[in-house]
Amino acid sequence: MKTSKWIWFVWLLTVLCYVVPYGFLSDVQAWYGSFLFWSLTGLLIIGANIFMTKDFEEY
């Protein structure tokens, strides 16, 4: 089933939302630091949800 595959991608993104800004970007005080990272992650989450729910269209 498509849903279960994509949801793991979302959980991975969730973990990265903690690890990357606190672990790797805490010294990057510019727009291309945590601001860009979290914004792009938001877009990826939307994409994952679109794929995850693709077969809802049929019901």
Added chain:
Amino acid sequence: MSESLIWWSVGIYVLVALTIAVLSRQGKSGSMSSYFLGDRQMNGFVSALSYSATTYSAFMMVGLAGLTYKGGVGALGFEIIYFAGVSLVAIFGPKFWAVGKKFGFVTPSEMLGHRYKSKPVAVAVSVASCLFLIPYAAVQLSGVGYLMQGMTGGAIPFTTGLMVATTLAILFSYVAGIRSVMWTDSLQAVLMIVVSTLVALLAISELGGFSGLFHILETEHPQSLSVPGSGLFSFVTFLGLTIPWFFFALTNPQVSQRLFIPSSLKAMRQMLIGFLVFGFVYTLVSILWGFTALAAFPDLSNADMATPTLLASDMIPPVLSALVMIGIMAAAVSTIDSIMLTLASMLSRDVYANVKPGTSEKRQLTIGKIVLPIIAILAYGFAQLELDLIAVLSVAASSGLAVMVPAIIGAFYWRRGTAAGVLVSVIGAGLFVVYAYINGGKVLEIPAGIWGVPLSTLLFVGVSLLTEAPTAVADEFLKEANNHRKTAQPAVSDNPTVKNA
């Protein structure tokens, strides 16, 4: 901005919204599922806008902008983790929807009561929801109060703003129940996203565009662009804020009840994706408001005044700020009326009808309509206390509701879960969270938000293993939940009380 401009704007908004509310009435709303769920026939577009308006509220434009002003970019991370949590709708949404249709559930607490074969479960979950959501509604009211006071320089006092918002919430939910709530929500959502995006773009261009804004931030407030930054978003605090919000879509009944409403799974998909797109734009706009206020007015004493100060400044034309102010007020109202409606349905169906078995649908509806304004007045009283930082208070409500996570997930994934497990976990962990907030929000230096979910999971699993599970009901429930792709059948008639109890 002049007082008369604000009152004229409020007047026009009320007139348009009330017209829409009245037009949304269709046929008779004489049954519980008709009044509270729109007969489970709402389309995806309206559902998406309404879900957005219900979720996002004064908290975003006032609280989140304030949080950004005070703590920097960590506020964005906080929202994006919430955003990831909304993906739970893709997993649980079809399951809620299928069992709702099959068993005729009107409220999420009714669903849990049925699944765990226990009236006390339905009662406890409903009462706990009220305990945490009435303060949450109050937070939204405070947002309106701060906003109107801030934008008029005190000419419209905090209390007047509260009264206007409370009255509107009662009116919008009374006219046609969920239908009027969802249609007025839709109007409010569209107004909000269009006008607030315009304001963000205008304010940023005043500061020299995105590069100008970020240049000011990078040179004058560099800490605002990283975490932990100025210190507000220490890692532990961030965890405490984000864990409860991650589960918001499941634990907050005013949004989880919406999973019963779409007419089809296709409509549910439209609701989810529509909400995510809306939420993404709205989140960025709110964060940028906070950043713009920080760049332009770095010396505010109260972070919650960041948005009102920005809107009242010369950067924004008065007519546009009046429109946004109406939009924010509308967003607060749309959250409050949804909360009121959901809590009223829970109190009448899960508390009253369980305490007085055999209560008819009609009687339940009457009780629900009586409870509605009482909830509003309670929220009004709480808001008058003028509590300090809106966002943090709002999260306290989420921490409290997060103790229901194991009971909800267990309902769909663990047939060994028992009513005793739910009761001990919800009441035990709920009391613990309340205790933690009374004592400054931390226990053993760990925020209450971190404690709630693991503690309630431990209690739920431990007590469930020691007690006997209602396996027959569980099997039937799980079969329906997992067969959602085949459940495109009409709903059964709505039964008034917990079944098989």
